Every structure is written in structure tokens, then in C-alpha cells.
Amino acid sequence: MEFSAPNLSSPSIESARLRKLQLVGVLCGFGAGAWLGAAEAPTKLVKLGISPLVVSLLMVAGVFLARWSLPALIRGTGQMRADIQQAPHLIVWGILAGCLWAVANTLTIFAIRDIGLSIAFPLWNVNSLLGIFWGYLLFNELRDAGRIRWLTVLGGALLMFAGATILAVASSAQSPAEHPMRGILAALAAGVLWGTMYVPYRKAYLTGMNPMSFIAFFTIGELGMMATLALAYGGGPVALWGQLAEAKEVLFWLMLGGFVWVIGDLFQQYAAKYIGISRGIPLSNTNQLWGLLWGILVFGELHGRSASLYAQVIGGSLLMAAGAGAIALSRVTGNEHARWKQAAEREGRRYGVDPGYVKAGLSGNDVQNAVGQPAVRSGRSWLDWLLVIAATAIFFTLAALARAPSMALNWPALVTLSIAMLIFLFACGLALWRVTHFN
Amino acid sequence: MLDLPGAKLCSHVMALTQKGGPGVPDHNSVHPSSAIWTQILTDVHFWVPLIVLAAGLAVLHWIR
Numbered sequence: 001m002e003f004s005a006p007n008l009s010s011p012s013i014e015s016a017r018l019r020k021l022q023l024v025g026v027l028c029g030f031g032a033g034a035w036l037g038a039a040e041a042p043t044k045l046v047k048l049g050i051s052p053l054v055v056s057l058l059m060v061a062g063v064f065l066a067r068w069s070l071p072a073l074i075r076g077t078g079q080m081r082a083d084i085q086q087a088p089h090l091i092v093w094g095i096l097a098g099c100l101w102a103v104a105n106t107l108t109i110f111a112i113r114d115i116g117l118s119i120a121f122p123l124w125n126v127n128s129l130l131g132i133f134w135g136y137l138l139f140n141e142l143r144d145a146g147r148i149r150w151l152t153v154l155g156g157a158l159l160m161f162a163g164a165t166i167l168a169v170a171s172s173a174q175s176p177a178e179h180p181m182r183g184i185l186a187a188l189a190a191g192v193l194w195g196t197m198y199v200p201y202r203k204a205y206l207t208g209m210n211p212m213s214f215i216a217f218f219t220i221g222e223l224g225m226m227a228t229l230a231l232a233y234g235g236g237p238v239a240l241w242g243q244l245a246e247a248k249e250v251l252f253w254l255m256l257g258g259f260v261w262v263i264g265d266l267f268q269q270y271a272a273k274y275i276g277i278s279r280g281i282p283l284s285n286t287n288q289l290w291g292l293l294w295g296i297l298v299f300g301e302l303h304g305r306s307a308s309l310y311a312q313v314i315g316g317s318l319l320m321a322a323g324a325g326a327i328a329l330s331r332v333t334g335n336e337h338a339r340w341k342q343a344a345e346r347e348g349r350r351y352g353v354d355p356g357y358v359k360a361g362l363s364g365n366d367v368q369n370a371v372g373q374p375a376v377r378s379g380r381s382w383l384d385w386l387l388v389i390a391a392t393a394i395f396f397t398l399a400a401l402a403r404a405p406s407m408a409l410n411w412p413a414l415v416t417l418s419i420a421m422l423i424f425l426f427a428c429g430l431a432l433w434r435v436t437h438f439n
Numbered sequence: 440m441l442d443l444p445g446a447k448l449c450s451h452v453m454a455l456t457q458k459g460g461p462g463v464p465d466h467n468s469v470h471p472s473s474a475i476w477t478q479i480l481t482d483v484h485f486w487v488p489l490i491v492l493a494a495g496l497a498v499l500h501w502i503r
């Protein structure tokens with residue numbers, strides 16, 4: 001049976017609505033940067049002698065808990081079931097994206113161990129260049145965008161590349177690590193994996209899926225891949241269990257890192273949905289600056305190094321941030337948005353997704369109303385509360401077992417950065433609720 | 440079909456692996472499950488991430 005082409009062009013999303021969605025997307029991109037930057041801080045514990053694979057596995061376990069409990073708390077799992085009814089094929093892309101994330105995250109742990117947080121960050125943030133490439137090639141992003149916007153995005157991308165190069169040179173010349181080249185390779189490979197991970201993201205959001213539904217399946221691939229890696233490279237189940245038992249005092253901190261990452265990733269997903277991956281990824285890559293702040297201010301990285309090294313690292317980071325800013329200011333025009341809709345039509349035709357569902361998802365409206373189905377009950381079910389209570393109980397139990405790592409931390413800086421993150425959380429959450437009700 | 444949330448969710452996942460039948464939702468009846476898999480396996484959006492994933496695993500194996 002041939003599926004009729006969804007008519008997404010008429011009526012189009014009104015320009016005022018489009019502008020609001022873009023503002024929300026930009027805000028979410030910056031919020032993602034703040035939270036994703038903070039999430040990498042616990043990986044500093046690798047230097048305390050814990051295997052990178054165990055660190056990554058524990059972060060993923062935290063991510064798994066957060067990714068099932070947060071959506072249950074915010075939206076209820078009933079909404080997730082409605083999304084899967086409409087587009088079951090996206091389960092495959094969710095799992096694939098999760099596998100990509102798990103491998104990339106493990107590579108970043110090796111990178112941080114070998115070249116340090118403040119240097120590794122900008123290297124894997126070259127994922128934004130790849131995101132622009134995939135966005136253009138596969139999803140019609142930046143098509144018919146006009147010369148100015150092309151120049152802004154490409155110029156921004158070149159600035160980011162220049163910044164990353166400066167930082168790479170600084171790392172190879174100054175890093176105290178035994179294997180700087182291995183660290184650089186690990187960071188760059190992570191960037192490629194993360195840049196490609198946005199292909200499934202964009203596919204899901206063009207089709208209309210809610211980010212909170214997508215991430216639930218994402219996390220299955222993530223935990224499955226990470227558990228496989230940990231078992232394969234960790235010497236089998238007995239050896240892995242032994243390592244986990246030895247790390248019990250820092251389990252909480254690593255899983256907390258995963259939890260913080262999920263909040264940042266949620267914002268990143270909304271950014272990818274409303275402003276596309278070619279703009280959303282560079283914005284969320286401001287996490288590099290937050291990583292730099294955590295590394296230098298809280299953990300004392302680069303302490304005692306030469307002023308010229310500081311100038312290189314800060315200059316390179318600012319260059320990358322300027323590039324990201326330029327890309328962010330490249331607003332999506334009506335013509336370009338029409339090309340997005342063509343890509344969405346293509347997805348709808350290919351997989352037989354209801355046109356109303358696709359259109360409602362693109363405009364951040366209630367999907368159930370759009371497809372003529374009764375609204376899914378917005379209240380929480382017993383399953384939702386069970387998920388929230390179980391996740392909370394696990395975190396409290398691990399917190400009781402936890403011991404603060406014996407590292408020198410700058411507590412005033414830590415508190416200040418935490419307050420800044422909470423401000424972003426409040427602002428992004430409020431904007432999403434007002435404009436989309438998390439649709 | 441059972442009316443439990445978990446059962447409903449499982450039935451939707453099963454829709455990817457079974458050809459119709461009782462209890463399988465018909466929201467995507469325009470594309471039976473085998474046709475969905477054909478679409479997935481002929482979709483460049485599926486192969487690009489899969490190849491990159493394989494390359495990433497190779498790098499990880501080499502540097503670890």
C-alpha cells in the first residue's frame with residue numbers, strides 16, 4: 001500500500017512560533033553546554049587508579065537510571081508508549097545511537113587520562129564540524145539558507161577548528177602524559193563517534209519523536225554496549241565484579257556524573273530538535289568552556305604552568321567559543337525550514353508515519369491531538385513512580401557508601417559553578433514548559 | 440492484548456520482529472514489520488552510524 005505524502009508545507013509553522021522554538025533551542029544549547037561540561041568532572045577520578053572501562057560503565061549506569069526516571073517524572077511513560085506506536089522503527093536508531101555514545105564516552109576516559117580534561121575537551125568537540133556535514137548531507141540543513149548564513153556557519157566552524165588546533169599543539173608540547181598521541185587519537189575518535197551520533201538524533205526528531213522517548217531506547221544500546229566492552233576488556237565477570245567492589249566508595253560520584261550528563265543531554269536533544277544539528281551541536285559544545293572552568297578552577301589543572309600555556313589554552317578555547325557563537329546566530333530562515341520539512345516528508349513516506357504526528361513534532365505541539373487520538377493521560381502511573389523511587393533509592397544508598405575522593409578541590413569555585421548550572425536548569429526548564437510543554 | 444503498560448510497550452517492540460498477528464498494533468499497518476526492516480536496511484542513515492561505530496570499536500581496541 002502506498003502511503004500518501006504528508007502535507008507539511010501547508011499550513012506551515014507560523015513565523016512567530018518558529019522564532020520562539022528557535023529561541024528555546026538556542027537556550028537549551030547553552031544549558032546543555034553547562035551541564036555536559038560539568039558531567040565530565042567526575043572522570044578525573046580515573047587518576048585515582050580506577051580502570052577507564054569501570055568509570056565509563058558506572059557513568060552509563062547512572063545515565064541509565066536517570067534516563068528512565070527523569071522522563072517518568074517529567075512526562076510519564078504513557079507518552080513514551082504513544083511515541084513508539086507512531087514510529088517503532090526509531091527504536092533501532094535509539095539503540096544504535098546509544099552504542100555510539102558508549103564507545104565515544106569510553107574513548108574520552110582514555111583521552112582525559114592521557115592528555116587531561118582541559119585539552120581533551122576541545123579535541124572531541126570537533127564533532128560539531130561533522131554534525132554540520134551530516135546535517136547538510138542527510139537532513140537538508142543549511143540548504144537554501146543564503147550566502148550570509150553559509151558564511152557564518154562555515155566561518156564559525158573554521159574558528160572552532162583553529163581553536164582546537166591551538167589546543168592540540170599545546171597538549172602535545174606540554175602534556176605530562178606518557179602517551180599524548182594516544183590521548184589525541186582517542187579524543188578525535190570520540191569526536192567522530194559523537195558527531196555521527198547526531199544522525200539518529202536528527203532522524204528521530206524530524207520524524208516527530210519526543211526526546212524523552214528517544215533517550216529511553218538510546219540508553220538500552222548504551223548500557224548493553226558498555227557492559228559488553230567492560231566484560232570483554234575487563235577480564236570477564238569475576239574480574240569486573242572485583243573492580244566494581246574496589247570502586248564502591250566512588251560509585252556514587254561516577255553515577256552522579258552520568259546523571260548530570262543526562263540533564264545536559266536532554267537539553268542538547270531539544271536543541272537538536274528545534275535548531276537542527278548543524279547549529280545545536282556547536283552550541284552544546286560550549287561545554288568545552290565549562291570543562292575548562294571545572295578543570296582549571298576546581299581541579300587546579302595547569303597549576304604552575306607557564307603563562308604562555310595558559311594563553312594558548314584560553315585563547316584556543318575562546319576562539320572555539322566565538323565560532324560556536326557565530327553559528328548560533330545563524331538563524332534558520334523560512335526557506336531553510338521548508339527544506340527541513342521536505343526531509344521530514346521523506347522520513348514520513350519511507351516509514352509510514354502519520355503526517356499529523358510528524359508536523360506536530362516539528363512544531364513542538366501535542367502529538368496526540370494532531371493524530372486524532374485521545375490525549376494520553378498526563379498523570380504518572382504506578383510504573384512511573386516505581387522508576388522514580390527505585391532510582392532515588394539507589395542513589396541514596398550509593399551516597400551513603402560514598403567517600404569524598406582525596407583530591408584537592410577548590411570548593412568556592414565548585415559551589416559557584418554549581419549555582420550557575422542550576423540557573424540554566426531553571427531557565428531552560430521554564431522555557432521548554434512555556435513554549436512546548438515538553439512536547 | 441494485556442492492558443498493562445509493559446505489555447503494550449513489548450507489543451510495539453515486537454512489531455519490529457513479527458509479521459502482524461494478534462496483539463500487534465496496527466498503527467503502522469501500511470508497512471508490515473518485514474517491510475520496515477527492508478526500509479531500515481536500505482537506509483543510508485542506518486549504515487553511516489553503523490560503519491562509524493565499527494571504526495570506533497577498532498580504535499578503542501587498538502589504544503586500550
